[in-house]
Amino acid sequence: MPQDDPRDASLAVKFSPPQTWTAESVDGLATSGMFLAGIIMVTRNRILAWPSLILGVNSWINQHPLRTKEGGTPPVGNLALAFFALIASYLPLFLKATAEPAGATETQTPLSFST
Template identity: 35%
Template structure:
């Protein structure tokens, strides 16, 4: 029965203390919300444009007062950029690009060979 006795000593217990949060921690959602609109405009991919809008809204809503003070650009600018990315990706639906004239005229204007 002596082996089932609690051998822990209360005087040796060290309480857990959370480590202090460092200011140098990278803000991944902020980085994603600022780079994804550029990727959407470059690739003209509509899905990336919509995902960038969602990321931008989430980063704006989750912004802390400390992030507002230290950020170079406000979070609503990333929302503006993602909206511009959506406009750029949907622009060919409303303003279709002109047809390639060189290939169409080259095939149709050739003189028949005799």
């Protein structure tokens, strides 16, 4: 039998994950997405809502469950915040204003002069 045969039981070693798997790393794109979502909620800027949603999806796709510590924050919160920021920025376009403008009067009729 060759020396490098993977089926050889004497070559088996116990699996041990690298130390970097248990260390939680900071995801800069996810942090930027949450920051953008917060700005969108305050400023109602519709243009920034789409990149924030893309960064939220990116953080959700690139999650590493083996790298997160016990009790770590999942990226689903980032995605939800970006989604609701998108809704909050577009919601005023679909809501109808019920209050009258400040300068409007109840009935305005043209002046008529009688002679």
